[in-house]
Amino acid sequence: MRVLTGLQPSGKLHIGNYFGSIKQMVEAQTKEESFLFIANYHALTTTKGETLRANSLEAAAAFLSLGIDPQKCTFWLQSDVKEVLELYWILSAWTPMGLVERAHAYKDKVAKGFEAHHALFSYPVLMAADILLYQTQVVPVGKDQIQHVEIARDIALKFNNAFGEVLTLPEARVEQSVAVVPGIDGAKMSKSYNNAIDIFCEGKTLKKRCNAVVSDSTPLELPKEWRGCNVYALCKLFLDEAGEAELQARYEKGGEGHGHFKAYLYELINDYFAPARSKFEYFKTHESEVLDVLASGAKKARSVASETMEKVRSVCGILR
Numbered sequence: 186m187r188v189l190t191g192l193q194p195s196g197k198l199h200i201g202n203y204f205g206s207i208k209q210m211v212e213a214q215t216k217e218e219s220f221l222f223i224a225n226y227h228a229l230t231t232t233k234g235e236t237l238r239a240n241s242l243e244a245a246a247a248f249l250s251l252g253i254d255p256q257k258c259t260f261w262l263q264s265d266v267k268e269v270l271e272l273y274w275i276l277s278a279w280t281p282m283g284l285v286e287r288a289h290a291y292k293d294k295v296a297k298g299f300e301a302h303h304a305l306f307s308y309p310v311l312m313a314a315d316i317l318l319y320q321t322q323v324v325p326v327g328k329d330q331i332q333h334v335e336i337a338r339d340i341a342l343k344f345n346n347a348f349g350e351v352l353t354l355p356e357a358r359v360e361q362s363v364a365v366v367p368g369i370d371g372a373k374m375s376k377s378y379n380n381a382i383d384i385f386c387e388g389k390t391l392k393k394r395c396n397a398v399v400s401d402s403t404p405l406e407l408p409k410e411w412r413g414c415n416v417y418a419l420c421k422l423f424l425d426e427a428g429e430a431e432l433q434a435r436y437e438k439g440g441e442g443h444g445h446f447k448a449y450l451y452e453l454i455n456d457y458f459a460p461a462r463s464k465f466e467y468f469k470t471h472e473s474e475v476l477d478v479l480a481s482g483a484k485k486a487r488s489v490a491s492e493t494m495e496k497v498r499s500v501c502g503i504l505r
Contacts, residue, residue, distance in 0.1 A: 186217045186218065186322055186323055187217070187218045187220065187319065187320065187321055187322045187323070188213060188217045188218065188219055188220065188321070188322070188323045188324070188325065188358075189220040189221075189222075189315070189316060189321040189323075189324055190206070190210060190219075190220070190221050190222075190324070190325055191221075191222045191223075191224040191227070191263065191312075191315055192206075192222075192223060192224060192244070193223075193225075193227050193228045194223050194224070194225055194228050194232070194237065194240035194241040194243070194244035195228055195231065195240065196240060196376050197243075197376070197381075197383045197384075197385070198244070198247050198251075198383065198384045198385075199374055199376065199381035199382055199383050199384060200366060200374065200381075200382050200383075200384055200419075200422070200454065201366035201368070201373070201374030201375070201381060202384070203251065203384055204366050204422050205327075205365070205366060206325070207248070207251055207252075207253075209325065209360060210253065210258075210325075211251065211252035211253060211254075214254055214257040214258045215257060217323075219257070219258040219259065220258070220259045220319055220321070220486065221248070221253060221258055221259070221260050222260070222261050222262065222263050222315070222486070223241055223244050223245060223248075223261075223262050223263060223479075224263050224315070225241045225262060225263050225264050226263050226264055226269070226270070226311065227263070227308065227311065227312070228240070228241075229304060230299070230302075230304050230308065231299070241262060242472060242475060242476075243469070245260075245262070245468075245475045245478070245479055246465055246468035246469050246475055247384070247385070247465060248260065249464070249468055249475065249478065250461045250462075250464035250465040250467075250468060251384070251461050252461075255478050255481060255482055259482050259485045259486050260478065260479070260482040261479055261482035261483040261485070261486045262479045262483065263315070265479060265480065265482075265483035265486075265487075266318075266483055266486050266487050266490050268318060268487070268490040268491065268493075268494045269311070269314050269315060269318055269490070270314075271494060272314040272317065272318050272493070272494065272497060273307075273310055273311045273313075273314040275497060275501060275503075276310055276313055276314055276317070276340050276344065277307070277310055279340055279343045279344045279347070280310050280313075280340050280343075281343075284309075284336055284339060284340070285307060285309055285310065285336070288308075288332060288333070288336065289332060290308065290309070290329070290332070290333070291305055291306050291308065291309075309332075309333050309336045309337075310336075310340070312333050312336075312337065313333075313336060313337035313340045313341070316334070316337045316355050317337060317340070317341055317352045317353070317355070317493070318489075318490050318493050318494075319489050319490065319493070320352070320353040320489065320493060321355045322353060322355060322356065323355065323356055323357075323358045324337075324355050324356070324357055324358065325358045325359075325360060326357050326358070326359060328359060330357075331357045331359065334355055334356070334357035335357070337355055338354050338355055338356075341353070341354050341355070342354065347500075348500035348501075349500070351496050351497060351500055352493075352497075366418075366419070366422065367415050367418050367419065368380025368381055369381075369382065369394060369397045369398045369399065369415070370399050370415075371399050371415045382394045382395070382419075382454065384458055384461070384462075385458065385461075385462050385465050387462060391451060391454060391455060392451050395447045395448075395450045395451040395454070396444075398415050398419065398447060398450070399415055400414065400415060400416055400443035400446075400447070401414075401443070403442075403443075404442075405439075405440070405441065405442040406439055406440060407439050408436065408437050408438065408439040409436040409437070409439070409441075409443070409446075410436070411432070411433050411436040411437070414436070414443075414446075416443055416446045416447055416450055417432065417433075417436065417446070419450055420446065420449060420450050420453055423453040423454070423457050424453075432446075432449075
């Protein structure tokens with residue numbers, strides 16, 4: 186089963202990114218044929234210039250540090266496989282205007298103040314090219330991205346109806362078990378809400394973010410309610426069943442305040458990501474190694490992309 190995921194280099198990764206998707210990607214590497222790319226063309230809708238370059242390299246370093254293994258996973262930078270832009274343009278000729286006009290992501294972003302331009306509007310067609318170029322069978326997505334996979338499928342159906350079974354029809358996979366990680370304010374963790382805890386922050390910065398997690402004011406000596414507690418919900422991400430039971434007992438016993446549990450959260454985060462943090466610092470200072478990994482991954486991705494494009498060009502009548 187070929188599974189493809191693309192992630193934008195839109196800034197620092199937080200623990201919501203890790204438990205919401207990255208952890209599942211790392212685990213899937215040994216079970217499925219995994220394709221993972223850094224979507225830097227997509228990121229042009231919000232980020233440009235040196236910031237985009239720096240973010241792309243940082244994202245690559247982060248994924249490698251967190252367990253993405255280029256020996257087990259095809260891992261590349263979107264812009265290193267130019268065929269995606271060719272397919273994007275060709276697919277545009279089989280994309281009805283009404284299909285992209287119904288895309289909710291464009292409307293949502295414009296409503297939030299994003300500049301309305303063609304790249305943002307045609308984003309679903311480029312995403313369709315990302316998916317169809319590699320003959321992807323499964324695309325793991327959140328509920329807000331299901332429509333984009335459906336658009337890719339609709340475009341592929343229209344293309345195949347014209348030329349035969351050229352493109353694989355993808356399926357969206359919504360991971361029901363994926364954790365919804367609360368931010369420090371209790372809402373879903375997001376860079377956009379400024380409520381995130383970055384994976385690679387440490388020391389005073391990490392401690393400050395943990396201390397900022399919203400909690401109630403139950404007196405120290407009284408039992409605390411762990412159900413619905415933001416601090417507990419974050420701690421739980423790092424604990425096994427026995428660890429959860431032990432923390433619940435501490436809450437119910439009383440004698441500890443939320444400050445104690447926030448200090449425990451700090452220890453959990455700090456210890457869990459310590460190995461990755463060390464690797465991340467290494468990759469950040471060895472840019473050439475990161476670029477070599479991406480180049481090697483692009484070579485593997487391009488071999489698949491080239492086969493697809495030979496078929497597509499042939500049926501479309503493009504000479505070469």
